[in-house]
Amino acid sequence: MNSEFYQSPKSSKFMRLFWKAAGADRFILERSTYGDQIKYVCLGGIIIATGVMAAIAGGYAFYTIFAPKGNAIDSFKAVEGIASNYDPTHIPTALISIVFGLIWGAIIFNIDRFIVTSTGKGDGTEAITRKELVGALPRIIMGAIIALTISKPVEIRMFKTEIDVALHAKQIKQEQAYKSEIEKVANGEIEKKQSIIREQLNRIARLDSISTVRKADIAYENSHGGCSLKCAEFKNQLASNQAEVTAIKSDPEFIKVKKELESLETDKLNKLKESGKVAAGLDGLLERIKLAHEEAGWVISLFVTLLFMTIELTPIFFKLMLIKSTYDYMEENIKELIKADKGIEIQHNFYPDGEGIERDLVINHQVIRVLKEKIKLLEAQSTLSNEAIDAWKDKKQNDINNNPEAYLSEE
Incomplete structure (x- = not known):
């Protein structure tokens, strides 16, 4: 937007990438205020960050599951830099894990993007009402599940040293x-x-x-x-x-x-x-998650999970708390213009349904116009067909009157 009193900042490729991740309309944002632009940059940044964390967590979890199993103390030595013959990285599994991590990150990124873009903006105020919370509940539950799947692999990596020592002791007991x-x-x-x-x-x-x-x-x-x-x-x-x-x-x-x-x-x-x-064989993902809870304690484990849940759910609550701004009014205006251009009219609270709830009446004028044209066309075709049949009937009648023998035969 360029005017005497305000000029919209030019967007960079970096900003446009984050806008796209947030599901925002670039056309509108480039004509909106700087505050609106930054809002959606932050929102897109959180979504991209969640996708990246999901890719890392998913890849690490895949590697932990499918990597060759061994003595946990060898892994501990590798982490602590103690000399040993242990190779901490199995290259084939690592390469497959990278591919899986990228796929998993893309899946979580798109799910997050869908959750955020499909979440409404609430009532346009900072307050989150009970109605808004109930409406966003399915998305909040999905976000919480995603946060759990991301947090656990990261958690076992955070406490890897302690887990390796505890796992080694457990392996010795199992071996004995x-x-x-x-x-x-x-x-x-x-x-x-x-x-x-x-x-x-x-x-x-x-x-x-x-x-x-x-x-x-x-x-x-x-x-x-x-x-x-x-x-x-x-x-x-x-x-x-x-x-x-x-x-x-x-x-x-x-x-x-x-x-x-x-x-x-x-x-x-x-x-x-x-x-x-x-x-x-004890060196698996499930055993490491159990040991992470035992070694770190349920309080630390809970706070790590809550941290990721906060990151995951922030965009949802952020959208519910957004105050209506220039971007929202312009978006509504453009939607109304598009509906008008396509001949769509909505008469709000036009009639009550069976439960007494006011419903909107949607009138598709282009459809009505085409339907009327089609009806007129069919009526005209019907009239012309009737006239043609009447003319054919009169002609045949004259032929019979003039030459009835042509239409009769004697056997």
């Missing part, structure tokens, strides 16, 4: 509990197999002990006059013992039990090696 359970289950089966094998080995040991004594007896007999009949008996007993030992060792049941024992011990070792992976 897992190992104890594996030991308890596996050792029972292993003990049964070892008992069977021990019984057979004791038999072999007894036979070997007897064989050793008999070998000594044979050696003694040979050194004292040669091997007699008793020596032959000792040799027979040695051969019998050796045959029994061989039979025990080659027994299919004994071999089967030994293999089962080896398999149980191998399986036990493999499961014990996986205890670290089981403990690392």
